[in-house]
Amino acid sequence: MSLNPLLIQSSTGDCKIHMQSLHDFDLWLPNGVTSVLVFRDNKIPEHCSTPLQATCEERGIPFKMENLQGGEGLKDPKGWQNIIEVMGQASLDRAGRVVVMGGGSLGDAVGFAASVWHRGTPWLAIPTTLLAMVDAHIGGKTAVHQGGVKNRIGSFHLPEQVIVDRSLLATLPLEERRQGWAELIKAAWLSDTPLLHQLENDADAISEDLIPSPEVLRSAMSVKVSIVNEDLHESGRREILNLGHTLAHALEMEAIRNGSFLPHGSAVSIGMVFSARLAKECGVGSDEHVPRLIQLLQKVGLPTNMGPLDIDQVLKALHSDKKTRGGQLRWVLPVNPGNVIVDTVESSRVRRVLENLERDS
Numbered sequence: 001m002s003l004n005p006l007l008i009q010s011s012t013g014d015c016k017i018h019m020q021s022l023h024d025f026d027l028w029l030p031n032g033v034t035s036v037l038v039f040r041d042n043k044i045p046e047h048c049s050t051p052l053q054a055t056c057e058e059r060g061i062p063f064k065m066e067n068l069q070g071g072e073g074l075k076d077p078k079g080w081q082n083i084i085e086v087m088g089q090a091s092l093d094r095a096g097r098v099v100v101m102g103g104g105s106l107g108d109a110v111g112f113a114a115s116v117w118h119r120g121t122p123w124l125a126i127p128t129t130l131l132a133m134v135d136a137h138i139g140g141k142t143a144v145h146q147g148g149v150k151n152r153i154g155s156f157h158l159p160e161q162v163i164v165d166r167s168l169l170a171t172l173p174l175e176e177r178r179q180g181w182a183e184l185i186k187a188a189w190l191s192d193t194p195l196l197h198q199l200e201n202d203a204d205a206i207s208e209d210l211i212p213s214p215e216v217l218r219s220a221m222s223v224k225v226s227i228v229n230e231d232l233h234e235s236g237r238r239e240i241l242n243l244g245h246t247l248a249h250a251l252e253m254e255a256i257r258n259g260s261f262l263p264h265g266s267a268v269s270i271g272m273v274f275s276a277r278l279a280k281e282c283g284v285g286s287d288e289h290v291p292r293l294i295q296l297l298q299k300v301g302l303p304t305n306m307g308p309l310d311i312d313q314v315l316k317a318l319h320s321d322k323k324t325r326g327g328q329l330r331w332v333l334p335v336n337p338g339n340v341i342v343d344t345v346e347s348s349r350v351r352r353v354l355e356n357l358e359r360d361s
């Protein structure tokens, strides 16, 4: 396998995505850096950050580390404002570097804080969950919550570098690895590359420990990179990455409203199956896609349906989503693997598919 980094190109600076051990940290810390402030998920073993600290000490670069509890709370106003406070206490200047060592929640919240600190301070991302490796840390989208609405505030702020070290997945609980597979399967479905056929047909492609092989991981990352390169600021093509996410966000919000929690990957998994059903309802999908998608998602143990739903509440949550334009919700509808369309759909159709979903559960 080629060790060349993947590249996201941008007029304000490219982002290199390396698959390598953190022990090669020296390779990617640019000259002229005045200080390094690391935000580390407190579930990552401490020794993982040692190479970062050692490089800074060798080069005489001031190094600070803040441990954070990963999770959605970080994206609430208190959570991300605290991150900005820490940046202030560290007197981080524009030549400093913010490093995120954690999952998608740290990437979104710290990435957002870095994007507004001095109107944009460079950052480096070290994803530690599968979901962040194949999706959240790739592409520079940051997001935080407001008024109980998920990801309502955000920015585009590409990290300078992303270091994907698979060995960091060793401590990630199996259930969290499973969540990452939702985005990995989404990438496979969107691309119709050999990756999809490999996952569907190769008995060894999905191992029991749910840690993907370097080849599978790199293929999934490449799908995201190529879509982002076509449309960095989500003015068109990139919208297809929302496959499954329209319903997913509403279900996640519903869960919170009911005092429970629905993990993001599970919500996306249910959302993808829903989108395939909706595509069928709209006459653009095919009969065979729903069972095919369900089979693949179930192979990794992801849920593909919800229990009873308060459909009016789900519709209300759907309409508070940022994917509405002029009050109209946009859906990513799978036509075939490698071919989706993004369009508005009448509420009555959405309701009908939700009602059928409830009957089938």
Ligand SMILES: NC(=O)c1ccc[n+]([C@@H]2O[C@H](COP(=O)([O-])OP(=O)(O)OC[C@H]3O[C@@H](n4cnc5c(N)ncnc54)[C@H](O)[C@@H]3O)[C@@H](O)[C@H]2O)c1
Pocket: 041, 042, 043, 044, 069, 070, 071, 072, 075, 102, 103, 104, 105, 106, 108, 128, 129, 130, 131, 132, 135, 136, 137, 138, 139, 140, 141, 142, 143, 151, 168, 169, 170, 171, 172, 173, 176, 179, 264
């Ligand atoms: N910006 C984007 O483009 C994008 C894309 C997809 C998802 N997201 C966001 O990502 C978030 C979900 O990301 P996530 O699933 O990585 O969640 P997360 O960051 O909440 O991490 C999940 C859990 O795993 C723990 N953890 C992280 N790394 C670990 C490790 N190596 N060992 C042990 N425990 C570890 C965390 O403490 C947390 O409890 C959501 O907020 C979602 O909105 C963003």
